[in-house]
Amino acid sequence: MSQHCKTLEHDYQIPTVGAAAANIVKYAMGYNFLYTNGMPIRYVGFPFPVAGQPKSVHRQYIEGNDEVSGKPMMTAIMDALTQPPTEEEKYAGPPPEAAPEPRLLNPDTADNLQRLFKEKDWTDYNPIILPTEERVAEMLTGTNRKPDDVIKEITWPGGKRLFTVEKAAVCAVMAGAKKEYLPLILALATQVPFGNSTSSMANMILVNGPIRNELGMNDGGNAMGPHNEVNAVIGRVFTLMSKTAGNLHHGKTTFSSLGSNLQYNNLCIAENEEALPEGWDPFHVQMGFKPSDSVVTVGTGWTYISSVGEVQTAYPAHFLMRDYMRSLSGMRGGTVLMDPTVAALLKDEQGFKTKVMLSEWLADNVEKTVASFWGNGVVSTFFTSMAYQGLEPYAGYLKMPGDKLIKPMTARGIQIIAVGGGIQTTWFVTDFGLGRGVLVDEWR
């Protein structure tokens, strides 16, 4: 929105006012202004939320006061368009506030530094290992990369930041990593910052290939619980990197309504490749990597639903998966996490000789009504505009009656992952989307 205002003001000389919920205005007038937009756009702020409120509430907003200026809303809009720019609003040139971050922090006691890291919101509020130069230097021996090698230039959520190997190693120390973990952490760093939105999004980290066993990751019993150092630390370091290098801070650059507890560990798992039935390829092989490649894949999503118990012969696992997937958002797919015993049942008893066959069956059988599809805010935000442009299937969905059944998922969008220790025929369906991952071996 701020970019559209800037375009109209700067390129077309049209006086413009931006309108948003007050929390978004805070971001727009603060971080977005300093690091992305640079124009002191005039905003009016409504109470949060605006989207989805009934017409009567919207009328109250119009009759109420602007949360930015405190003036009546319509007066604030007219003033924003007619009051001459101040000297500050006329200023063009480099920002006067710019100050570089030092490589080293001022010396202090360990207790004070632990406190400082929390005050800066650089942690997950659990104690960290303080990143002394000696510890970071030791960590850097875990890779052949140079400390000043740039992993990526981060531009989200605004402001260009060069994320170097050294900065990733700092976070690795903070999270309690061993130097052997560093190549995996550097590959993961290419995906920083993690997916984050007002919709309270979460992330999933999936590790495939030999690195799982080299590091001692758990892909068996309790793989998704707090029972393995590597799974715990790798999941944690992604959060620390996203908060520090990614600059994601509550109320400043992130505005998730509920947030997600999954962001503590980011669903960090390894696939139990050794227990896959014959014909079921590991995920990274499905994505075109060699079995001997070590790969980390990051996906975003919100939800997972458990089978809550073992598979029943009277109602096969894929039937219940289908039923539960109908309640997911309809973002074209999801990821099913299943114990290897479930994979074996689906292959031996139900005839799914490959993962792809199961994905195709689910895509062909997960149905929901058009009304339910459009009833999801994220779906509606992203796909309505495509529908207005005539893009199918969304343009067609928009013309259908609300009770019409559609099949919104695609086989390519549904991934099947085996994880777990064969203790119970249990599974989760999730709405996490996984794409092609990152080769860990390039970061050794």
Place this chain on the structure above:
Amino acid sequence: MKRLFIPASSVLMIFALVTVLHATSVGSEKITVMNPAITSTMVDRVPLTNRLDSLDGKTLYMVDIGWGGPDAAYSVFEEMRAWFSENMPNVKTVLKRKQGPYSADDPELWKEIKEKGDAALIGISG
């Protein structure tokens, strides 16, 4: 030769004192650590364009960017248009939906606003 006799309780006290002093010195020792934060480059400032003398007799474009879906906030604009119609009928309002996702550019609409409009209100995020 006289033997020096130190009671066991005194030995314990000395040991405790040394331990406390050591702990105090460790706790107050200053260390230097590396900064995990990265310098974030700020962008250059761009000034606002000139404002209108008044809205009287002018055309105000109100643009819905589609945040939250097509019906999420559209009625806010409808309420604004009703307010202008009732309170400032000399202001012409034009309500438009921006094409594409909410963050996508819409140069055709911007050109239309330049040709036919005098001011714009864009929203509504949130």
